[in-house]
Amino acid sequence: METTVLSTEETKKLAQQLAQTLNGGDIVALYGDLGAGKTTFTRFLVEALGFDNRVQSPTFVISRKYQGKGNEKINKINHIDLYRLTSKEEAAELGLSEYFSEPTSVTLIEWPEILEETLPAKTIKMHFEVTGENERKILIKR
Numbered sequence: 001m002e003t004t005v006l007s008t009e010e011t012k013k014l015a016q017q018l019a020q021t022l023n024g025g026d027i028v029a030l031y032g033d034l035g036a037g038k039t040t041f042t043r044f045l046v047e048a049l050g051f052d053n054r055v056q057s058p059t060f061v062i063s064r065k066y067q068g069k070g071n072e073k074i075n076k077i078n079h080i081d082l083y084r085l086t087s088k089e090e091a092a093e094l095g096l097s098e099y100f101s102e103p104t105s106v107t108l109i110e111w112p113e114i115l116e117e118t119l120p121a122k123t124i125k126m127h128f129e130v131t132g133e134n135e136r137k138i139l140i141k142r
Contacts, residue, residue: 033130050068
């Protein structure tokens with residue numbers, strides 16, 4: 001599916017739509033350049049899933065976990081940012097694949113390219129492209 005969002009409000013609506021389809025154990029890989037809207041989308045998705053955590057980019061800490069009431073299917077969100085990693089080995093040492101088997105969590109991965117070969121087949125892939133000041137083209141592959 002390909003869509004174009006013209007504002008942050010439309011990005012929020014897209015996150016709400018995706019949230020309705022997610023289940024525990026799902027993985028969402030977010031691709032796109034700096035400033036493409038990956039973290040903004042993540043913030044809206046976390047909110048749409050029923051969490052009230054403050055979402056910050058985990059660029060320097062690699063991973064953040066959001067816990068809260070969530071919903072009946074999802075009680076934790078793993079937010080991973082691989083921008084600073086330089087090798088598959090470095091990613092493997094962090095044990096990130098453990099997140100992929102958590103049955104009641106959703107895992108969101110920004111800059112997932114380094115893990116591309118090891119992402120589960122069921123991973124939802126979202127590609128963000130800046131097409132205007134507030135406009136983004138988003139391609140979703142399930």
